Amino acid sequence: MRLGRPVTNSFSNIAMVGGVEKMTSRTTPEVTEFLAMASDFPFEQWHGITFPGLYALMATVHMHKYGTTEEQMAMVAVKNHHNGALNPKAHMQREVTLEKAMSSRVIAWPLKLYDCSLITDGASCIIMTKPELAKRFTDTPVHITGSGHASDAIGLYEREEFTTVSAAKLAGREAYKMAGIDHHKLDVAEVHDCFTIAEIIAYEDLGFCKPGEGGTLVENGLTTIEGKIPVNTSGGLKSKGHPVGATGTAQAYEIYLQLTEQAEKRQVDGAEIGLTHNVGGSGATATVHIYRRE
């Protein structure tokens, strides 16, 4: 379910934008089948390629080309579970050790259970309005200062490169340009970690590090809550959960909490500028938004 109309035009003054997803009433193979329907038909679906499979295909090349390791991917899970344990609205509020993540069962090699986001029930929404009306409802509005969107071929095999999500890179560039900033100005980011490799690729696509250095970025602890650029303070799709339709605005909600100093135990000190990065399919579509507190 998606509600909302653009509030930048005169059609609407206030809009609620949100999503709902109910996933846990189905078995894992059933959910795997339903999710796979968002991939290329028939070339990917008729050959048994799943969503973990598509991101595994990206991970294999990332490992081969850049030397990214399974341990570095597991470190994304350890970090995000640590953050999720601090989030009372997360699906899985508990820490995992590197050993546990590394020894979990294989879903689509090289991705293991703890490399995959959760099958979650959830709902989220945000209220959007024009800047001149916002003060009627809150003393602490958060402004959307940048917005970018781009699309690409739906089939992974049709894309030039498998180690980057080009649509996210383009969307990011557009959002940074509109906001008049670069990544150095960001205080906090929520990225689409549907799989641990996806977070590593997001670091690279958003300019947090050079292509191929995403694994090192997480290994060096630069994306923890105390790090240089805290990523997925909510726990991310990995630990907070991934109720697909609700994920986009849930990311915006976490940034809202951070920029209004309501994130409690996972608060990033003095956060003023935040970013959300959301990907559809294996990279067929991506949106990036930049937010700033008053």
Added chain:
Amino acid sequence: MAEAHPFTIESFYKYVSEGKLMAAKCSRCGTLHLPPRSMCTECFSTDFEWVESGKIGKLLTYTVIHVSPVQFQSMVPYAVGILRLQDGLNLPGMIRGVKPEEIKVGMELKVDFDRTLPSQWPVWPRYFFRPP
């Protein structure tokens, strides 16, 4: 020819059932399209001809699926990958006849055709990759 086999994915799979790997070649700029399209993405021409693609390629990437959709559960674990064919086309598909631990990025594989259609759903003509 064009009437018998319009430039659609359905036609591509009809060719697969005949043991042929066919791509649509733009008659104007020569770009090869797999899957076939109704319009060339390079020059917007709508004139195509079918050309048979070479069957040998190099493996660009692969994975081994352990948790599958319902209809593939009897096959797990199975390997899938993306093959770069000699004429530059990419094709995703299952890899058979190699142990998962022996699959390597860059290895040479050949497109082959499965003539035995499974008795239960999903039923379709399949191609797959195997060592040459």
